[in-house]
Amino acid sequence: MTSIVVVSAGLSNPSSTRLLADRLAAATVEALEEVDVHTVELRELAHDLTDHLLTGFPSAALDRAIEQVREADGVIAVTPVFSASYSGLFKTFFDVLPAGALDGTPVLAAATAGTARHSLVLDHALRPLFAYLRAVVVPTGVFAATDDFGTAGTDLDDRITRAAGELATLAGKTTSADAVRSRRRTVEDELAEPTPFEELLARASRG
Amino acid sequence: MQIGIFSVGDVTADPTTGRTPTEHERIKATVAIAEKAEEVGLDVFATGEHHNPPFVSSNPTATLAYIGAKTERLLLSTATTLITTTDPVLIAEDYAKIQHLTDGRVDLMMGRGNTGPVYPWFGKDIRQGINLAVENYALLHRLWREDVVDWQGRFRTPLQGYTATPRPLDGVPPFVWHGSIRSPEIAEQAAYYGDGFFHNHIFWPASHTQQMVDLYRRRWAHHGHGPADTAIVGLGGQFFMRRNSQDAVREFRPYFDNAPVYGHGPSLEDFTAQTPLTVGSPQQVLERTLSFRDYVGDYQRQLFLVDHAGLPLKTVLEQLDLLGEILPAMRAGFAEGRPAHVPDAPTHASLVAAAGGAHDTTVHAVDDVTGQVRDAEPVSA
Numbered sequence: 031m032t033s034i035v036v037v038s039a040g041l042s043n044p045s046s047t048r049l050l051a052d053r054l055a056a057a058t059v060e061a062l063e064e065v066d067v068h069t070v071e072l073r074e075l076a077h078d079l080t081d082h083l084l085t086g087f088p089s090a091a092l093d094r095a096i097e098q099v100r101e102a103d104g105v106i107a108v109t110p111v112f113s114a115s116y117s118g119l120f121k122t123f124f125d126v127l128p129a130g131a132l133d134g135t136p137v138l139a140a141a142t143a144g145t146a147r148h149s150l151v152l153d154h155a156l157r158p159l160f161a162y163l164r165a166v167v168v169p170t171g172v173f174a175a176t177d178d179f180g181t182a183g184t185d186l187d188d189r190i191t192r193a194a195g196e197l198a199t200l201a202g203k204t205t206s207a208d209a210v211r212s213r214r215r216t217v218e219d220e221l222a223e224p225t226p227f228e229e230l231l232a233r234a235s236r237g
Numbered sequence: 238m239q240i241g242i243f244s245v246g247d248v249t250a251d252p253t254t255g256r257t258p259t260e261h262e263r264i265k266a267t268v269a270i271a272e273k274a275e276e277v278g279l280d281v282f283a284t285g286e287h288h289n290p291p292f293v294s295s296n297p298t299a300t301l302a303y304i305g306a307k308t309e310r311l312l313l314s315t316a317t318t319l320i321t322t323t324d325p326v327l328i329a330e331d332y333a334k335i336q337h338l339t340d341g342r343v344d345l346m347m348g349r350g351n352t353g354p355v356y357p358w359f360g361k362d363i364r365q366g367i368n369l370a371v372e373n374y375a376l377l378h379r380l381w382r383e384d385v386v387d388w389q390g391r392f393r394t395p396l397q398g399y400t401a402t403p404r405p406l407d408g409v410p411p412f413v414w415h416g417s418i419r420s421p422e423i424a425e426q427a428a429y430y431g432d433g434f435f436h437n438h439i440f441w442p443a444s445h446t447q448q449m450v451d452l453y454r455r456r457w458a459h460h461g462h463g464p465a466d467t468a469i470v471g472l473g474g475q476f477f478m479r480r481n482s483q484d485a486v487r488e489f490r491p492y493f494d495n496a497p498v499y500g501h502g503p504s505l506e507d508f509t510a511q512t513p514l515t516v517g518s519p520q521q522v523l524e525r526t527l528s529f530r531d532y533v534g535d536y537q538r539q540l541f542l543v544d545h546a547g548l549p550l551k552t553v554l555e556q557l558d559l560l561g562e563i564l565p566a567m568r569a570g571f572a573e574g575r576p577a578h579v580p581d582a583p584t585h586a587s588l589v590a591a592a593g594g595a596h597d598t599t600v601h602a603v604d605d606v607t608g609q610v611r612d613a614e615p616v617s618a
Binding site for chain 1: 367368369371372375390391419420421422424425426428429440441442445448449452456460498499500501502503507508511
């Protein structure tokens with residue numbers, strides 16, 4: 031069973047961001063044999079995200095979303111373009127992810143905007159963000175402008191299929207993917223199996 | 238069970254009046270609060286340590302020594318002592334001195350500090366926080382236990398033939414707690430040495446506290462100090478009480494909504510559900526406090542934060558009066574069902590007894606006229 035988590039930062043209802051997210055999820059499901067999809071709608075977590083910035087800990091609902099992303103075999107991340115970049119809400123979610131949560135996780139990056147003039151946001155904003163988070167961004171990003179939803183003959187369908195296929199390829203190989211994904215030690219790892227004090231002491235003085 | 242208060246020493250405007258106390262008023266208020274703590278029957282007063290505005294809690298040793306002189310019984314502690322940016326040699330000297338001045342009424346809690354610029358101000362790097370805490374404490378531990386120390390490490394200049402003076406009172410170093418919210422390495426450190434572990438608890442969900450205390454207890458047993466339930470655990474807590482719970486909520490809400498730590502964030506209702514903060518009647522505070530044992534087991538020290546977020550001194554003193562009223566019931570509640578083998582928090586007296594009595598460990602210098610070293614006379618406990 032491959033677990034795919036969709037993170038969607040659309041604000042309106044219905045939103046074109048969610049529409050694109052759903053199409054990407056459907057295409058990924060198509061490409062995988064056994065798959066389990068969770069969608070994290072960030073609008074519902076907007077207050078919780080702000081509270082997390084201020085208090086330093088997640089609400090129960092936000093904690094569940096973070097846990098789903100941490101456990102995911104693949105992530106589909108979709109944001110609207112605001113002021114030439116991802117939206118603040120989208121960024122806040124990735125800001126509060128614990129260090130290491132996305133290490134080695136395949137990510138399909140996608141964005142929506144009013145016009146195609148924003149399409150480089152995928153390469154100028156989303157790829158650097160996920161590179162910093164040590165995720166594996168699939169080669170094809172998917173950008174949809176408003177026109178794409180009402181025009182026949184655009185290659186949006188092709189891009190969705192190609193990107194979903196790439197994500198499925200990376201996320202679906204659960205056995206070898208585990209070997210590829212070498213993760214940073216998280217607080218949870220340390221709580222479960224602490225570094226012995228003798229090692230901490232040696233490390234402190236080693237430099 | 239030791240019950241007391243801890244203060245971070247923030248100078249914060251009272252949001253209901255807009256008035257900010259002066260540093261002088263806040264420093265004097267801290268002393269008045271500590272004296273009140275003793276008056277209402279509390280066991281511990283602990284001060285924080287900050288080196289930046291809006292705090293007045295720099296120089297905690299002067300504060301503790303002064304309070305020590307004005308009190309009879311109160312145990313003086315820290316919450317926390319910055320083991321990262323303070324020279325462990327000075328910590329060894331300062332707290333041994335307070336031990337002598339207060340006849341052993343002092344212990345301390347090590348912490349790393351979370352204000353980035355404080356590290357470079359003291360010539361350190363916050364990214365080395367854990368390593369500093371580990372190495373500096375290893376040195377402090379030796380300075381209190383070995384009369385003459387030769388030492389070389391990574392973070393301070395080497396020591397050759399160094400003796401920290403005064404030597405600990407009766408040959409017994411102050412008891413040490415290690416405080417950390419989310420760093421398992423610090424729980425491991427506390428367990429390794431057989432020291433106490435304190436979880437701030439306030440401002441955080443109970444799950445954080447539970448995970449850290451559980452790790453500390455497991456590792457306490459692993460390092461051979463005894464069964465997990467004999468480890469020495471302390472917790473923070475936070476309340477605002479009025480006889481009528483609606484009055485407590487109404488009066489505290491503006492302080493909550495504007496508080497430096499959580500203000501302008503979650504609602505009072507959400508935060509009291511998510512963290513140990515209790516705003517209500519004395520009975521509600523009593524019941525909530527006694528429920529902390531449900532997730533950390535029987536423990537040894539409970540410290541409350543009562544003076545923060547701009548609460549006026551008069552209000553803080555009223556809070557302490559109310560705490561004093563429920564104190565006997567709180568003590569009885571903590572004693573109920575507590576297994577006999579669960580120890581109390583160590584005190585100077587219990588540590589001296591465990592060491593087989595008091596030993597004067599004064600290190601006498603060589604007399605430069607006679608070349609003789611005068612031996613210390615043994616003293617009885």
